[in-house]
Amino acid sequence: MTQRAPTQPGGLAALRGKISFIDLMQSAGLMAVILLGCAVMSFLSPVFATVRNIENVLQSATIIAVVAIGQTFVILVAGIDLSVASVLVLSSVLSVGLVQFQGWPPELAILAALVAGLVIGLVNGLAVTKLKIPALIATLATMTIARGLAYIYSGGTNIAPVPRIFVDLQASRIFGVPGVIVLTLALALIAQIVLSRTQFGRSVYATGGNPLAARLAGIKTERVIIATFMISGLMAAIAGLLITARFEAGAATAAQGMELAVIAAVVIGGVSLFGGEGNMGGMLLGVLLLGLVQNAVNLLNVPPNWDSVVSGLVIAAAAALDVYRRNYLEAGMRKKVIAAKASKPAKQP
Template sequence: MAESALPRKRVIGFGDLFGRDAGGIVILIVLFGALTLASDQFLTADNMANLARQVAIFGIIAVGELLVILTAGIDLSVGSVLALAGCVTAELLTHGVPVPVAILVGLAAAVLAGLVNGSLVAYGALPPFIVTLGMLGIARGVVLVFTDANTIQPLPDAFGDIANGTTLGVPNLLWLFVAVVVVTAVVLRRTVFGRYIYAIGSNPESARLAGVPVKRVLVAVYAISGFLAGVGGVLFTSRLNAGIPTAGTGYELNAIAACVIGGASLFGAKGGAFGAAAGALIVATLNNGGNLLAINAFYLQIIIGLLILVAVFFDQWQGRLRSRRGVT
């Protein structure tokens, strides 16, 4: 048999392993290398621990945001829901409620907000942008009312140890972040629920005709986004050991930025958990490196904005190329 007739072994590349996530991971590696060369302080143990704590909270929120974006939706309420969960937990703790119970009630409040969002989007057929924009105001208003816009403290030391402690020398926040990313990646890639999410983001009507319970999946996705925002709120409050009514302001934009920079498409059905995590790390690393190099924070906002525009441009450009080639 001629050598040319033999099947050639296909070399598995980086992009094959991570798909659309690969771009964000490559940018992150380049960014880490550049900052390592630019600052002797960057790759120190203390700075890496600080970076891990910075990225973990809004990275967890970004993963929840990703699930909504994959369905071609948006969740603008995650920052306010973060504050809601954190302040509910803190308020209960100041009244002597045990730490586990207070955390569960705080998370329940966040899930309830997510369920309301999902129900209005799925069963009320309302635009996700409008629904979650409304919830952004409602959740923030509720927090400001019951806290009277005052910081809630002091909180038990045991609660503060959750976010500020370490396990095997690694910050607890990083362990939690990694766990959320890995579980979400497995769900998206290996479960029926994950395939349903991508199907809805690709074409909800086709998904419905194929037997996908579109409305129930949408409600579940927004509830999970609320839950992860609640987790972020509990961890944020634990890290500061105080309930901050204004916590999470602007986090929704950072979460969306992390997803887009990490390869997610705002039109749905494209993106992954590792990409969202890489995007969150890119945003956090830019801020961390900027502080070490004494770069004006306003310039960093410009850079992050440009990264979003470039990511969206390349997503559209690749889509047009695939359309010309007849590839879906």
């Protein structure tokens, strides 16, 4: 018989409610920072508040956002996936190259690109769960391999022209909103529903929060971890299709260092590096904030090398905030819940 971890009615639910309030306040804080930053940039640069610039920021952010959706699943189980940018590039060159070089139908080439992302995600998941290789090392290896394969296949250059389907995707609009933005929001909504409304989503949080307790509760934690890496690979492959549409080429040389930007955006959005905490809404705010920072650097003509410095400082600040929230704020909430339960009079039989 499967052994299940004991539950305490009211205690865990109350604690989760308090932590959710912290997450809500963090999201409100992020939104306040974004609005303040927009106000400052509107004053410093007349270009910032134009429709064209805002649309450009959002379209650029969609690529990182789609990758970040998958990365969020992995980080929620206390993992990390460094291979996402390389998977994106491999997906991009395959989706165009298989049409140009092998004469495949565009739909079949796109399917092959998505399958490639899933396979690499599966390899990452198996390496972490079965071979017990740390996720950092396993995905570093697949990162190198996937980008190397992309260079070999493409000859190290971008592949063009792209099939018509990519041109139509980039040009599409739904109620006046660029189709790639709508697609990104739809993917994030689906991911949030999966996390919050399904047994798999609850298993993801449980596996990241306390793997031992999750196993005692009957959760197949290894399967959950493998599934999260496969989701990450799939999302990176989808982002590869989006970047192909944006650049109108199989982007063999794109996304250098994107994996760090993705991790930064996820952590800024309140997804804990320790696992078990975070949501898609906060992640999207993190992506938007990072996109606005990069756009501000460009509009203010900051030297390119300082762009990396600013991004690094943002990553460090996000990681420090994550540690502070986990070690102090949430610990304080736990103490309050325990104290509140201890102060309640015992029920008379």
